[in-house]
Amino acid sequence: MMVKDVNDSHATLEFIVTVYRSEIVKNATLRIYVYDRGTNLLLRRYEVKIPERRTEGLNEIDATLSFEKDRSYRLKFLIVKDNKIADARIMSLSGLDNLIPKDKRLKVTLKDVDFQVVGVNDGKVNVRVRFYVQSLEDYNDTTFHVKAIQAESNVLADESWLRTDIHKGKTAIIESNLTVPKDYNYVVKLEAWRNGSLLKTWIEYLNLAPTKTIPKETTEKKVKFEVSEFVRTPEPIPYTKTKAPGFEITACTIALAIALIWRKIR
Numbered sequence: 154m155m156v157k158d159v160n161d162s163h164a165t166l167e168f169i170v171t172v173y174r175s176e177i178v179k180n181a182t183l184r185i186y187v188y189d190r191g192t193n194l195l196l197r198r199y200e201v202k203i204p205e206r207r208t209e210g211l212n213e214i215d216a217t218l219s220f221e222k223d224r225s226y227r228l229k230f231l232i233v234k235d236n237k238i239a240d241a242r243i244m245s246l247s248g249l250d251n252l253i254p255k256d257k258r259l260k261v262t263l264k265d266v267d268f269q270v271v272g273v274n275d276g277k278v279n280v281r282v283r284f285y286v287q288s289l290e291d292y293n294d295t296t297f298h299v300k301a302i303q304a305e306s307n308v309l310a311d312e313s314w315l316r317t318d319i320h321k322g323k324t325a326i327i328e329s330n331l332t333v334p335k336d337y338n339y340v341v342k343l344e345a346w347r348n349g350s351l352l353k354t355w356i357e358y359l360n361l362a363p364t365k366t367i368p369k370e371t372t373e374k375k376v377k378f379e380v381s382e383f384v385r386t387p388e389p390i391p392y393t394k395t396k397a398p399g400f401e402i403t404a405c406t407i408a409l410a411i412a413l414i415w416r417k418i419r
Contacts, residue, residue: 159252163219166246170214170230178203181234183214190225190245203232222249259345260289261319263355268341271330278335278361284327284343292319295352298344299329301359303337310339336362 158165168185172178185199201216220226225247232239265285272279282299300312310333319325333339339359345352 156252157217159254161254161257162222164222164249164252165217165219168216168218168228170216172203172212172214172232174212178212178232178234178239179205181232181239183216184231184233185216185218186229186231187218187220188227188229190227190247193227196226220246220249222252225249257347257350257352259292259295259347259352261286261292261345261353262288263343264324266341266357268357268359273335276335277332279330279332280359282329282331282341282359284355285324286319286327286343287324288319288321290319291321294347295319296346297327298346299327299331299341300344301331301333301339301341303333304340304358305338310334310337333361338362 154169155167156164157167170183172183181203183201183203185201186195187197187199188195197218199216199218201214203214204212225245228244228246230242230244232241263284264287267281267283267285269281269283270278271281280301284297284299296314296316298312298314301310302308303310311331313329313331315327315329317325317327327343331341338361341357341359343355343357345354
């Protein structure tokens with residue numbers, strides 16, 4: 154079985170049925186029955202004539218079928234001769250909704266996330282969010298949606314939209330400032346969009362009202378969390394929206410400086 158074509162609603166698959174050419178299948182027909190696996194209703198039936206051959210041997214029969222991606226199927230393959238079943242095979246088909254059209258594929262993975270408190274004012278907390286993503290392909294047509302959702306109520310607290318070029322083999326930083334009420338916990342999502350379609354979603358958690366477990370009593374109690382203690386002055390980072398930061402060069406420079414200082418001490 155091979156995937157020939159995929160769009161938003163359908164997947165076209167090619168089935169290769171191998172038949173041993175003998176007197177049993179001479180003048181026989183391959184019948185394919187497609188059932189809805191949930192209801193067991195027969196949806197379609199196909200017939201393919203088994204090609205004639207003068208000598209015995211393996212014979213491959215190709216059958217291309219299209220399926221809706223929103224359900225699972227049961228397929229029955231029958232070799233019929235003189236209205237009698239000579240042989241049969243049954244297979245299940247599921248997970249078609251995981252087949253993604255080429256224009257909606259996004260080979261990007263999330264490597265890490267940072268939350269930095271940059272200000273507290275009038276019961277609001279300003280948080281800088283940095284998502285570090287890595288890609289297997291170049292993308293210059295993807296929009297990212299960053300949003301903070303209050304964990305218990307599912308209320309959208311803040312959001313931002315930004316467009317960033319992603320380059321193959323590089324680590325890109327998706328950065329946004331979010332302002333949310335303090336003393337709450339949040340689900341922070343990064344969504345990737347292209348041409349009006351949501352392609353991928355990553356989820357991280359920002360807890361501004363955390364609890365901790367007491368081992369002896371195995372209970373939870375509120376922890377006094379002073380968000381102002383985490384306020385930091387924003388520092389520039391050595392990167393652009395389209396290039397990955399040069400971490401390797403910086404690490405080598407620091408290592409060399411430490412080695413020289415150690416030598417002087419000795």
